[in-house]
Amino acid sequence: MPKSLSGPRSGAHSDPLSDVISLLRPQAVSSKLAEATGPFRVRRDDIHEVFYCMVLAGCLLLEVDGKPPLEVRAGDFVLIPAVSGFTVSSLDPPAPAGLVSRPEPGEDGIVRIGRKREPDEKGACPPADVQQLIGHCSFGSPDAELLVSLLPDMVVVKGEGRLATLAGLVRDEARADRPARDVVVEHLLQVLLIEAFRSNTRPDATSGLLRGLADARVGPSLRAMHETPSAAWSVPELAARAGLSRSAFFTRFNRVVGLAPMAYLLNWRMTLAKHMLRSGSHGIADVSFRIGYGSASAFSTAFTRHVGASPARFAKSAIAG
Template identity: 70%
Template sequence: MADPLSDVISLLRPHAPYSKLAEGSGPFRVRRDDVAEVFYCMQLFGRIRLELDGKSPFVLNAGDFVLIPAASAFTVSSVDPPAPPNLRSRPVLGDDGIFRIGTADGPAEVQQLIGHCRFGSPDADLLVSLLPDMVVVSGQDRLTALATLVRDEARADRPAGDVVLEHLLQVLLIEAFRSTTQTGATPGLLRGLADARIGPTLRAIHAAPQNPWTVHGLANEAGLSRSAFFTRFNRIVGVAPIGYLLHWRMTLAKHMLQAGQNDIGDIANTIGYGSTSAFSTAFTRHVGTSPTRYAKTVAAA
């Protein structure tokens, strides 16, 4: 059975991670406005208040994990004691490699592992749009272990470290997404996979993108009427069924063109186009350039 979540995560190609340990005591508030990548935080002990722009603030307790696939700006502050409204703190790197926030002396009252990573996919924005905008998971020891492995591997200089990190990050992302219980809040892939009717159609598309799918055929997979299926898919996934199919086909085509291991005719057959010309027309309309020119562009990059 096809696993659309694994497909999406593997095509995102997470890489170049950065992670750090941060400790704090006393009142503190740190503001970040320069984040343009995946952000995750594992709260190791104590409590912190996390506020993402445009969202209600919430408290991370010991053992909580938060993952934001497309972070922009956020504020982290102390809970015990609360930070004064105008306080601005600056993390200071200690000799032990740990960043200190708030009061410099005395034992730490909170500690968290914070990490960032980037996606190498040429369709990262589209793929990220299929994922929840935020995931919060509590009490999952597996996530703690994975986050620690990512940190250790990122700091070590071992053979094949980049390959190991990419796979660790893939596992971390998958584990975080499948551990969350808040998939119903945001339309997207996870919400679709959790739906008893829409999930089978998503798996069918990923298992056989070359099939000549129609809304009627996908509705049969879901056991719904055509109109009921179309409405439900659009509401739960956030895009229309054929729109999702087209985006997924073009994403696969981009990755195959980027790899340079298939000619255009093979790619056309693999993703469900009966002729090279039909594929070239659809690709050009969707991407804005022909497959041949796209392949030359990514090869020269």
């Protein structure tokens, strides 16, 4: 649970990325090892979940709808927080036009794609051209759409062995029948997502929370808002922390994060408020204090305008549901 939810703590260290991923509540849907040989092309249009792929051997071409084709090679890790349709195909040899391959799940749990490998004279099959670990997970948070909008739309990490280890642990744990499996998988997924996002070094990364945290001027203001959401933050005060004029800070924050400073703060405060109200363990006055409103009435007005329902009605509906 994010530190912010346990109450404002002056001077406490805050990690906004951990806050967001913790609130997202990632849950494993599937994780599998896939092997491909010869030319192949697999198309998926029915995902609508988080997608990640770790290439263990060989190379492939990943074409995500709305994005340029991406060559993914052994040691590369790709994560897309919100994906609907994509195509995976062979690079060497290239897939001919019109080819559609059908993945075949094996009794050993490995999914095989493309040409069937024939055993040699000694009965051993040659290695597959491509081996990849593919996973899908969902976010349990009702505010997932808002929280995902703060993250990069694609993460590409090259040669980071820790990600392969974490992805393998997620796969093994998800397939096991051990006590507390779901809890362990959720925590492993949180670590996997955090590691992937903080390892992302693409220079063309889109605007969002991660890019803001990496910015020497914007990062301190983001951490301050997460560390103490109850503070009476203003653009001049946040600009002073960034060492910029008010107008320069406003422009830079908007460009790097994708939202104006006060819009980001409002979204984060309301996300925290909804989380606390859903828990049923916080009264409206307590929630208003924890996220920086001087009175319950001021909070109720802002919450109703932002969410479309009063705090009391929202809490009643969330608990009943």
